[in-house]
Amino acid sequence: MPMKNTTIPSAPARGPADHEVRDQIVAAATEHFSRYGYDKTTVSDLAKAIGFSKAYIYKFFESKQAIGEMICGNCLHEIESEVRAAVADTDLPPEKLRRMFKVFTDASLRLFFRDRKLYDIAASAATENWQAVQAYEARVQKLLQEVLQEGRQSGDFERKTPLDETATAIYLVLRPYLNPLLLQYNRDTTDVAPAQLSSLVLRSLSP
Amino acid sequence: MPMKNTTIPSAPARGPADHEVRDQIVAAATEHFSRYGYDKTTVSDLAKAIGFSKAYIYKFFESKQAIGEMICGNCLHEIESEVRAAVADTDLPPEKLRRMFKVFTDASLRLFFRDRKLYDIAASAATENWQAVQAYEARVQKLLQEVLQEGRQSGDFERKTPLDETATAIYLVLRPYLNPLLLQYNRDTTDVAPAQLSSLVLRSLSP
Numbered sequence: 384m385p386m387k388n389t390t391i392p393s394a395p396a397r398g399p400a401d402h403e404v405r406d407q408i409v410a411a412a413t414e415h416f417s418r419y420g421y422d423k424t425t426v427s428d429l430a431k432a433i434g435f436s437k438a439y440i441y442k443f444f445e446s447k448q449a450i451g452e453m454i455c456g457n458c459l460h461e462i463e464s465e466v467r468a469a470v471a472d473t474d475l476p477p478e479k480l481r482r483m484f485k486v487f488t489d490a491s492l493r494l495f496f497r498d499r500k501l502y503d504i505a506a507s508a509a510t511e512n513w514q515a516v517q518a519y520e521a522r523v524q525k526l527l528q529e530v531l532q533e534g535r536q537s538g539d540f541e542r543k544t545p546l547d548e549t550a551t552a553i554y555l556v557l558r559p560y561l562n563p564l565l566l567q568y569n570r571d572t573t574d575v576a577p578a579q580l581s582s583l584v585l586r587s588l589s590p
Numbered sequence: 591m592p593m594k595n596t597t598i599p600s601a602p603a604r605g606p607a608d609h610e611v612r613d614q615i616v617a618a619a620t621e622h623f624s625r626y627g628y629d630k631t632t633v634s635d636l637a638k639a640i641g642f643s644k645a646y647i648y649k650f651f652e653s654k655q656a657i658g659e660m661i662c663g664n665c666l667h668e669i670e671s672e673v674r675a676a677v678a679d680t681d682l683p684p685e686k687l688r689r690m691f692k693v694f695t696d697a698s699l700r701l702f703f704r705d706r707k708l709y710d711i712a713a714s715a716a717t718e719n720w721q722a723v724q725a726y727e728a729r730v731q732k733l734l735q736e737v738l739q740e741g742r743q744s745g746d747f748e749r750k751t752p753l754d755e756t757a758t759a760i761y762l763v764l765r766p767y768l769n770p771l772l773l774q775y776n777r778d779t780t781d782v783a784p785a786q787l788s789s790l791v792l793r794s795l796s797p
Contacts (some may be wrong), residue, residue, distance in 0.1 A: 509775075544793065552790040555783050559766050568716075568771045576762050583759040586751065587794035 387395050406441050408433065410455070412450045413501075415523050421451060421503035448513070455508045458501055458513040462490040462561075463522060471527070483530065484577040484584075487523075487567030488560040492573055495563045505563035523561065524554050531588075540588040612650050615640065616664070619657045620708075628658055628710035655720070662715045663722040665708055669697040669768075670729060677733070683741030684792050690737065691784040691791075694730075696768040699780060702770045712770035730768065731761050738795075747795040760791055 399407075411433040416424055418581065430437040440486050443448045469482040495505045508516045528550045534540035559565040569576065606614075618640040623631055633654050638645040651657045676689040702712045715723045732795065736756045741747035766772040767784065 406752040473792065541793075548786070548789070552786040553788055555779060556763055556790065559772065562775065564775045565766065565772055572762060579755070580762055582755070583763065583794050585792070586748075587790050 392420045401443070405453075408435070408440060408443055408448060409453050413454050413457075416451075416454065416504060417501060421447075421501075421507060426450075440446060448507075448511075451504045451507065452513050454501065455504050456519075458494050458505065459515060459519040462487065462494055463519065463526075465490045470530065476530055476537055476539045477588075478583065479530045479533070480588075481581045484528065484557060484560065487557065487586070488566075488573050488577045491561050491563065491566055492570070493530055495566065496570075502563060502567070506567075507527070509562055509564045515534040523557075524550060524563075527554055534588065538590065541590040549588070556584060608650065612660075613649055615642070615647060616657060618659050620661050620664075623658075623661065623711060624708060628654075628708075628714060632647065633657075653681040655714075655718075658711045658714065659720050659722045661708065662711050662720060663725075665701050665712065666722060669701055670726065670733075671693065672697045674733070683737055683744055683746045684795075686737045687742070687792065687795075688785075688788045690734065691767065691788040693766060693770075694764065695773075695780050695784045697769050699768065699777070702773065703777075709770060709774070715769045716769055730764075731757060734761055734764070740794065745797065748797040756795070762780055763787055763791060 408429075415429055415432050417427070424447070426440055427437055429447075430440050431562055433440075440450075444453075466483060466486045469486045470479045473479055473482065495502050495517070507513075528546065531540060531546060531550055531553075535542050535546070557580075559569050560573065560580075566573075593682050603745055603797075610691070615636075622636055622639050626635070633647055636643055636654075636657075637647050640647075667676075673690060673693045676693045677686045680686055680689065714720075735753065738747060738753060738757055742749050742753070764777050766785075767780065767787075773780075
């Protein structure tokens with residue numbers, strides 16, 4: 384179907400687009416929270432720091448938690464991207480599984496505890512089971528299922544146990560290394576645990 | 591060898607034996623901590639509640655932590671006894687392993703979170719890695735090794751993987767359900783996790 388030769392009306396004179404303001408608020412909030420902590424910062428503090436009015440911030444986010452959710456979501460996406468890249472980088476399902484354990488642990492440790500002091504937000508998110516966390520956990524479980532499915536097709540993994548059962552159990556083994564609340568108390572085992580646990584899991588999957 | 595017919599000298603007039611006083615202090619402290627919390631109670635509070643002088647308590651325990659260690663030790667021994675009884679009650683190594691997962695989880699949940707509000711003490715113990723906790727963890731690992739060894743001898747479990755490696759990995763799987771700090775964040779999974787995880791572990795052990 385041929386495109387009509389229409390004239391695109393120029394946008395009316397206005398400020399930055401909504402998504403730009405949202406990004407600006409999130410960037411400033413990330414900076415502010417990582418310096419002063421999420422729990423201790425109010426929307427008023429944030430407004431003052433950015434130079435916006437509190438009311439203006441509330442036009443874009445209904446609460447501090449909504450800003451936190453966005454930051455948390457970004458952080459979880461970053462972890463997930465690293466894992467997906469590592470998993471995509473090999474064709475062997477057993478190696479994919481090993482990398483899931485290793486990279487989830489390393490990236491979670493780095494993002495939750497070192498790089499940005501975002502632990503406060505991650506902890507609130509996990510404690511209150513924010514939507515961003517639920518979505519993340521669902522995506523991780525789906526990725527795990529895909530890797531298991533691939534390994535069943537390639538003949539690397541056994542097929543007797545229902546896929547759901549296998550996936551749920553392995554997720555329970557992995558969870559203490561990607562949930563920030565659990566990870567904080569597992570930090571003394573993170574150098575060896577991913578390798579030992581993925582070896583155990585691979586033994587459980589042998590055909 | 592015939593016993594000599596000696597006259598046992600009567601004990602000099604004195605108060606209750608040391609171990610009786612210690613038990614009395616521990617019993618009163620358990621009661622007091624479970625009502626007011628371990629963190630919030632000082633040795634002075636405790637002395638007042640028992641009706642002893644603070645100095646008298648310090649004759650028997652060098653610190654509040656020393657009393658807490660004794661209470662914590664009792665609690666961990668109780669959990670361990672339940673597990674050992676359940677394990678001893680079957681001859682089948684796979685069933686022993688299942689029971690370890692189930693009974694450690696149930697008994698820890700009950701003792702740390704319900705019966706006595708001893709969570710405060712258990713949490714301090716785990717955070718500060720008290721001697722009572724270290725000893726407990728070592729005993730749990732030893733019990734696990736014994737069950738694995740039995741299963742290897744009976745032919746139920748594979749023998750290719752070094753015993754140490756198997757035991758360490760399984761302990762890592764079990765740990766989130768017996769460490770009180772981890773268990774508090776696993777409470778939404780404790781109804782199904784022990785069965786699912788022990789099934790996974792048993793698959794990993796199949797010869």
